[in-house]
């Protein structure tokens with residue numbers, strides 16, 4: 068068509084048969100919103116979803132063909148696709164999902180796609196490694212004449228499998244040199260292998276547990292939902308120990324029997340070995356794992372397995388949702404209420420909510436699992452949008468722990484101590500009975516505040532609005548937000564007094580000190596994210612607890628999830644009020660969830676558990692609800708308050724965070740945004756209101772000043788559209804960043 072606009076002589080120069088070059092749009096994994104047009108070279112057959120290499124700037128990068136050309140740039144300015152990978156294309160539903168996530172979270176499309184294309188080099192064929200296998204059959208006489216170690220190697224290889232030298236040596240109990248020696252003599256064969264995709268053949272037909280009636284009913288409902296081949300959301304609700312895992316394993320089996328891939332999302336922290344063992348028991352092979360501690364080789368292997376369809380089940384943290392499944396047919400979101408599902412940087416998203424959408428797009432069921440469902444989820448169960456599957460009691464008649472409140476206003480610890488006489492006494496009783504005790508305090512370090520007794524000066528982080536936390540183990544003061552650390556000062560920087568600093572309040576290290584003093588001959592262990600730095604270290608510590616080598620565990624929330632210690636019968640919560648300060652929208656809900664989860668650690672075997680909550684406000688409805696085991700009443704009261712306040716799940720929120728290194732510039736931008744912020748009614752008569760700008764509770768973080776606005780709108784308002792019109796028209800100086808947080812969970 069354009070040709071007719073060319074001058075005559077130009078037209079005549081064009082070869083008669085020149086078909087227009089094929090052009091497709093390609094999305095690159097960079098923070099750009101648009102897919103760019105690229106020429107498809109002659110002879111290359113390219114379709115939407117194909118993985119390709121394209122030039123971008125002066126680099127060549129892997130990318131995904133997104134669709135038809137946009138034709139916004141003249142063809143002669145376009146570059147060509149360099150290479151097409153011989154790999155199954157990204158499924159249409161996956162691309163549609165990524166587009167939707169970009170729109171919903173108001174993030175650049177390419178940035179969202181990057182979460183799918185997250186493993187550098189994953190598309191390159193896997194490198195193979197040298198391996199050894201059985202060679203020609205050796206005459207018995209020769210075999211008998213070999214050293215016992217060499218014979219053992221041959222025995223192992225009789226299985227017919229190929230092994231890497233190190234693995235073979237381990238199996239045979241010898242050194243790799245023995246293996247290589249055999250190969251040099253030509254007695255075994257050298258070959259090349261690459262590691263197979265994980266979890267290729269989980270067996271759905273192995274016998275699972277004999278289910279209780281409740282479990283059976285829930286499992287059957289989930290299977291029916293799978294059979295419908297439609298989207299459904301179900302809440303699998305039941306106290307810790309009710310057998311929820313056992314029950315949703317049946318749904319997993321159901322999906323596998325239909326030849327579907329399955330994703331089980333877990334908060335990272337709950338990806339325990341115990342869980343993997345259970346999976347293996349049930350399905351006869353280990354699941355594929357996806358979390359932040361995998362090696363590059365493991366990541367690559369799993370990514371390829373998922374994207375090729377070889378890998379059938381993935382158990383992963385939130386980012387596993389973005390792997391390019393070929394045929395996903397079930398998502399389970401375990402501990403669906405967990406705040407860890409919210410990603411707070413980069414693309415800001417809530418994995419539970421995105422999982423529901425992913426299931427809707429793929430027309431399959433999603434199962435949300437919790438003992439303490441989020442208000443959002445229970446609200447959907449109440450109003451019938453989600454199926455509500457309820458396991459009423461602990462499995463096998465195990466009883467829930469008794470919960471007692473300790474009124475710290477009357478049951479006072481000694482000065483500068485934190486364990487009340489009552490907690491001390493019940494601890495002694497448990498220890499005398501040979502049982503284990505857990506003290507829970509969700510605060511790392513020794514003391515959260517260091518104060519000068521002379522002038523009242525408090526040691527603060529120079530980069531954040533936060534006090535420095537004393538760590539005795541590291542002999543320093545640390546900022547828990549940016550990692551800043553310094554030696555404790557000898558003299559007060561404010562008044563110059565010497566040795567005037569006092570530690571205020573407890574962290575786990577301080578409770579450790581006090582516990583050691585109270586129970587000097589007992590073995591006490593701190594379990595926090597900074598005492599167990601590696602996964603192996605954590606495993607070793609958990610094993611010690613399991614084996615009864617520890618009497619008293621002092622733990623942060625790292626211990627609150629998923630672990631099961633049969634001999635642990637007493638849980639003391641040092642400061643049950645901790646999460647209630649700050650007035651966060653979800654403070655009460657979160658506190659209830661955390662306390663409930665911690666309480667669930669007590670008495671999971673035959674022995675009855677007891678939980679003691681130390682509180683300065685034992686009359687607070689959370690403490691009352693915990694004591695009475697009145698979860699639903701608590702949730703109903705909480706829901707009523709939210710509704711009165713026109714807050715989620717009865718309204719929609721978006722947080723706008725303006726940040727930068729120059730405070731005046733940040734204020735200026737925030738104020739300008741405030742002046743034109745959406746207020747009042749939309750055209751269709753719905754309400755929308757913007758609060759702020761105001762300094763964020765963390766008014767400074769990592770050296771950046773932060774101001775916030777909060778938009779609150781009726782549920783049916785198209786929030787993204789309004790925000791788009793409001794913010795995207797703005798000229799924002801490059802030194803200032805404006806982040807949009809749809810459905811914010813944190814207001815800091």
Ligand code: ADP
Nearest residue numbers: 276277278279306307308309310311312313462
């Ligand atoms: P939840 O996930 O609700 O906390 P689990 O599925 O972990 O509960 O079950 C709690 C305990 O009860 C586990 O040790 C589990 O093996 C056992 N259990 C649950 N259901 C059954 C069953 N049907 N048969 C045998 N043991 C079961």
Ligand code: ZN
Nearest residue numbers: 528531546549
């Ligand atoms: Zn800091």
